[in-house]
Amino acid sequence: MPAEQRIEVLPDLESLSQRALEITVEQMELALAARGRFNIVLAGGSTPKSLYERLSQEALPWSAFHVFWGDERYVPPDHPDSNEGMARQAWLDHIPIPAAQIYPMPTFLPDPHQAAAQYHQELLVYFQSLDKPTPDFDLVLLGMGPDGHTASLFPHTPALNVTDQFVTVGEKEGQPRLTLTVPVINQARCVLFLVAGANKQAALGQVLTKTGDPQAYPARLIQPDETLIWLLDQEAGLGWSDE
Ligand SMILES: O=C(O)[C@H](O)[C@@H](O)[C@H](O)[C@H](O)COP(=O)(O)O
Numbered sequence: 534m535p536a537e538q539r540i541e542v543l544p545d546l547e548s549l550s551q552r553a554l555e556i557t558v559e560q561m562e563l564a565l566a567a568r569g570r571f572n573i574v575l576a577g578g579s580t581p582k583s584l585y586e587r588l589s590q591e592a593l594p595w596s597a598f599h600v601f602w603g604d605e606r607y608v609p610p611d612h613p614d615s616n617e618g619m620a621r622q623a624w625l626d627h628i629p630i631p632a633a634q635i636y637p638m639p640t641f642l643p644d645p646h647q648a649a650a651q652y653h654q655e656l657l658v659y660f661q662s663l664d665k666p667t668p669d670f671d672l673v674l675l676g677m678g679p680d681g682h683t684a685s686l687f688p689h690t691p692a693l694n695v696t697d698q699f700v701t702v703g704e705k706e707g708q709p710r711l712t713l714t715v716p717v718i719n720q721a722r723c724v725l726f727l728v729a730g731a732n733k734q735a736a737l738g739q740v741l742t743k744t745g746d747p748q749a750y751p752a753r754l755i756q757p758d759e760t761l762i763w764l765l766d767q768e769a770g771l772g773w774s775d776e
Contacts, residue, residue, distance in 0.1 A: 535761040540741065542770035546729045549764050550583035553727055556762060557588070557672060560723050564671035565597055568663075574603045574713065576674040576684070577616030580727045584674075585624035595630040601656070603673060604685035604703065604712040605638035607645050615640075638700075638711045645702045645709040652700040652711060668699055673713075673721040673757075677728045681736035681750030685712035688749050715754045724757045729766040737769055 543549040557573070564571040575581065602616055610617045617637040625635060636655060642648045660668050675683045685703030686692050695701040695714045703712040718724060728737065739745025740752045741763070747753040755761070765773060 535757050536759050538761040540763040540765065540770070540773050542765045542767060542773055544767055546580070546583055546766055549727060549729055549766050550587055553581075553584045553674075553725065553764055554587045554591070556723075556725055556764075557584070557674075558591075558593070560672040560725075561593065561598075564722075565594065568671075570597050570599060571672070572599045572601065572668075572670045574601045574670050574673040574718075574721070575616070575620050576603055576676045576727065577605065577619065578676040578678075580676045580729050581674055582619060582623050584727065585620055589624040589627040593628075595628050596634075598630050598634060599659075600625065600630065600635045601670070602636075602638050603675060603718070604710055605640055606685075607640050607648075607709045607711065609640060610637060640711070645711060649698065649700040649702050649711050653698050656699045656717075667720060668717050670717075670721040671723065673718050673724045675718070675724060675726045675752075675755065677726060677733060677736060677740070677752045679730075679732040679736055681740055681745060681752050683726070683752040683755060684718065685710035686715065686751040686754065688751060693748060693751055693754060718755055719757045721757050721759075723760040723762065724755055726752070726755075726761075726763045728763065728769045731768040731771075733765075733769040734771055737765070737773065741773060 561571045605616050606614045639648045656668050677683050692701045692703040699717045703710040739750045
């Protein structure tokens, strides 16, 4: 159960993205004050694009950013479906962040399981260099699909129950994806969901009321110890608000 959990409903995607920018900067400031760097995990899909575009317009201490992904479609970065490609086009290609501080998920190996193991190892080495045995990201950005999936943790798939790896292979309609595992996401200091669109309403109802079976609505599995924030637009968040 998160120490702090809140739901904010914003009028539309643009105001949701502006609020997400504010929270991202808040979490960055906390991380820099405490540890001198900001370890952020990016979400894929379409919802976060407007946030990334806003970030590209900011003058932030980019040299303190270390950017990771929460999941990736198993395609090259120049493929239209690539989460890495979307984030680079919307944000990362427009700011002076050191290239070595961007850690894309590898999607060039023939076997996605090998790629998952490689990213696991990359995370292990990175966090061990910070004297941490496991990843403790400062901020994990997540979306949620109409079926209640998040990252590439899809309903009734083996990925939901992987606890001995930081990264595993998810699957959407037979297509492989790479995804952080539930324990890694839950070890983050702050998890921020960005959910927009009427097609998310039903799944939200199952997730936020904690009634839906977590295997059927994997976003329910996301219960970080510290901070969990849901930013919803009015279409998705009809009737929901902690405010
Ligand atoms: O790679 C992905 O697609 C995402 O990580 C996925 O979990 C996404 O966040 C949801 O499917 C919502 O996608 P939209 O933002 O496009 O609705």
